Amino acid sequence: MKIGWIGLGHMGNPMAANLLKAGHEVTVWNRSREKAEPLLQQGARMADRPAELMESCDVVISMVSDDEAVKEVYLGQHGLLHGQAAGKIAIDMSTISPATSRYLAERCRERGVSFLDAPVSGSVQPAREGTLIIMVGGERKTYEQVKPLFDVLGKMSLYLGDNGSGSKAKLAINLLLGITVQGLAETMLYAKKQGIDPRDMLTIITESAVGTPIARGKAPLILENRFPSAFPLKHMAKDLRLVHETGASSPLAESVYASYRAALDEGLGDQDVMAILRYLAGDIRS
Ligand code: NAP
Numbered sequence: 001m002k003i004g005w006i007g008l009g010h011m012g013n014p015m016a017a018n019l020l021k022a023g024h025e026v027t028v029w030n031r032s033r034e035k036a037e038p039l040l041q042q043g044a045r046m047a048d049r050p051a052e053l054m055e056s057c058d059v060v061i062s063m064v065s066d067d068e069a070v071k072e073v074y075l076g077q078h079g080l081l082h083g084q085a086a087g088k089i090a091i092d093m094s095t096i097s098p099a100t101s102r103y104l105a106e107r108c109r110e111r112g113v114s115f116l117d118a119p120v121s122g123s124v125q126p127a128r129e130g131t132l133i134i135m136v137g138g139e140r141k142t143y144e145q146v147k148p149l150f151d152v153l154g155k156m157s158l159y160l161g162d163n164g165s166g167s168k169a170k171l172a173i174n175l176l177l178g179i180t181v182q183g184l185a186e187t188m189l190y191a192k193k194q195g196i197d198p199r200d201m202l203t204i205i206t207e208s209a210v211g212t213p214i215a216r217g218k219a220p221l222i223l224e225n226r227f228p229s230a231f232p233l234k235h236m237a238k239d240l241r242l243v244h245e246t247g248a249s250s251p252l253a254e255s256v257y258a259s260y261r262a263a264l265d266e267g268l269g270d271q272d273v274m275a276i277l278r279y280l281a282g283d284i285r286s
Contacts, residue, residue, distance in 0.1 A: 001024060001025075001058045001059055001149070002024075002025045002027070002056065002057040002058050002059075003019055003024050003025065003026045003027070003057055003058070003059050003060070003061065003149070004026075004027050004028075004029070004047070004053030004054065004056070004057035004059070004060035004061070005019070005026055005027070005028045005029070005044075005053075005060075005061050005062075005063070006028070006029050006030070006050055006053065006060065006061070006062040006063070006064065006073050006080070007030060007062055007063040007064035007065075007069075007073070007094070008028060008030040008035040008036055008039065009035070009063070009064070009065070010123075010124050010127075010229070010230065010231070010232070011063050011093075011120070011123075011124065011127050012030075012063035012064075013035065013038065013039065014124065014127040014128040015061075015063060015093075015127050015132075015153050016028060016039055016044065017038070017039060017042060017128075018127075018128075018130045018152055018153060019149065019152055019153070020039065020042050020043055020044055021042075022152045024149075024152075025045075026039070026043075026044045026045070027044065027045040027046070027047050027052075027053055027056060027057060028040075028044050028045070028046055028047070029046070029047045029048075029049065029050050029052070029053055033046070049078035050073050050074075050076075050078055050079050050080045050083075051078050051079060051080060051081075051082045051083035052083060053080065053083070054080045054081070054083035054084070054085045054088055054090075054113075055083040055084045055085075057088070058088065058089065059088070059089045059090075059091065059146055059149065060080055060088065060089070060090050060091070061090075061091045061092075061093060061149075062074070062080075062090075062091070062092045062093065062094060063092075063093045063094055064094050065094065065235070065238075066094070066095075066096060066235075066238050067096045067097055067100040069094070070092055070094050070096050070100060070104065071100065071104070074090070074092075074104055074107065074108075075107065081107060081108065081111050081113070085108075085111045085112065085113045086111060086112030086113070087112060087113075088112075088113050088114075089113070089114045089115075089116070089142060089145065089146060090104075090108055090113050090114070090115045090116075091115070091116045091118050091146060091149075092104065092115070092116070092117055092118065092119075093118050093119055093120055093134070094119065095119045095167070095170050095171070095174065095235065095238070095239055095242075096117075096119075096167055096242070097167060097171075097242045097245065097246065098117075098137075098164035098165075098167040098168045098171070098246065099164070100167075101117035101137060101163055101164045101166070101167040102162075102163050102164045104117075105117070105138065105163035105164075114138065114139060114142040115138055115142075115163060116136055116137065116138035116139075116142055116143060116146070116163075116166070117136070117137045117138065117163055117164060117165070117166040117167045118134050118135065118136045118137075118138075118150070118157070118166050119134075119135055119166055119167055119169075119170035120132040120133065120134050120135070120153075120154065120170075121133040121135070121170065121173050121174075122154075123217075123230045123231045124230045124231075125217070125230070126154075126155075127153075130152060130153055130154065130155070131154065131155040132153055132154035132155070133154060133155065133156055133157075133158070134150045134153065134154040134156070134157035134158070134166075135157075135158055135160055135165075135166040135167075135169040135170050135173075136150070136157055136158060136159050136160060136165075136166045137160055137161060137162055137163045137164050137165035137166035137167065137168075138162070138163050138166075140159055143157075143159045168246070170239075171239060171242050171243050171246060172243075174236070174239040174240070174243070175239075175240070175243045175248065175253055175256075177214070177236070177273075178236055178239070178240050178256040178257075178260060178273075179252050179253075179256055180212060180214055181214065181218070181236070181273050181274060181276055182255075182256050182259060182260075182276050182280070184205070184214070184215055184218065184222075184274075184277075185274070185276050185277035185280050186280060187201070187205065188201060188202070188222055188277060189277065189280055189281055198222065198223060199223060202215070202219045202222065202223065206219060218272075218274045221272060221274050222274065222277060225278075225283075227268075227271040227272040227274055227275035227277075227278065228271070228272060229270060229271055229272040229273075230272055231272060231273045232269060232270055232271070232272065232273070233260065233263055233264065233268050233269050233270075233271055233272065233273045233275050233276065234264055234269030234270065235273075236260050236273045236276075237260040237261050237263070237264040237269065240253070240256055240257040240260050240261070241257065241261070243257065244257045259276065259279065259280065260276060262279065263275065263276055263278075263279035266279055266284045267284070268284070
């Protein structure tokens with residue numbers, strides 16, 4: 001299959017690289033052209049505008065920041081849907097609102113394009129390793145057509161129902177992620193105040209029943225008090241805003257939404273999601 005790829009950030013770059021490694025012909029477009037360099041060296045081609053991808057590829061995949069970015073790459077001046085598009089498949093893997101997924105599905109349908117929302121669970125390491133979990137909404141037959149691509153990008157893909165279903169499931173898992181990361185941060189701060197050595201506390205957590213892969217993965221960042229981003233905090237704040245806007249009003253959902261939003265306001269957005277610890281500790285340095 002000829003694949004078009006839009007969005008070469010933390011996630012898009014390694015994901016597109018895996019499709020290249022699997023032998024697909026990949027043409028990329030990114031707003032900042034320089035980010036395409038590593039992929040061009042691995043054999044990808046570069047398009048001048050998103051519309052070109054829809055014309056020259058069978059399937060176009062987008063992996064960009066948020067609702068506004070996805071609307072821009074689909075519907076903007078040189079957007080995907082301004083090319084010759086009928087008969088093609090468009091897949092959006094970004095984390096966006098279910099309403100925007102459905103809206104884009106409708107705009108695609110009007111132009112004869114089949115659309116899937118297919119956001120992912122898993123960060124940069126699983127993106128590199130091709131072990132993401134992919135949550136899919138749209139027509140089942142379209143899902144079945146592109147499942148071989150999902151098999152390259154992830155360790156599993158789940159078909160969940162109509163357009164928007166993938167985005168709904170993604171917001172739900174990220175609510176749990178936001179709660180888990182903040183829970184880890186609060187536990188570490190509490191233990192430190194009680195005089196427990198952070199290294200010992202992390203050993204206890206990671207070896208215990210609540211020792212999740214996220215706790216193991218974030219332990220080095222906590223110990224070094226350095227938070228280079230794998231999953232930027234600004235994206236978590238965005239996801240929890242979407243959770244809030246889609247009606248979650250439970251105690252923890254409200255609480256984590258407020259704290260990640262405040263951390264974003266304090267300028268921690270480009271650091272890793274684990275930098276919520278710095279916000280909770282009152283340790284706000286850039
Ligand atoms: P990122 O590193 O911030 O990259 C964002 C990408 O979106 C870049 O390619 C950026 O282009 C592009 N973009 C932003 N605004 C745009 C616009 N208006 N028009 C065109 N392109 C635009 O983000 P990421 O970490 O790869 O995340 C991508 C998506 O996956 C997000 O929805 C995120 O919530 C989700 N996600 C992330 C992770 C993770 O661990 N990072 C895990 C699961 C899901 P430029 O290069 O020009 O800025």
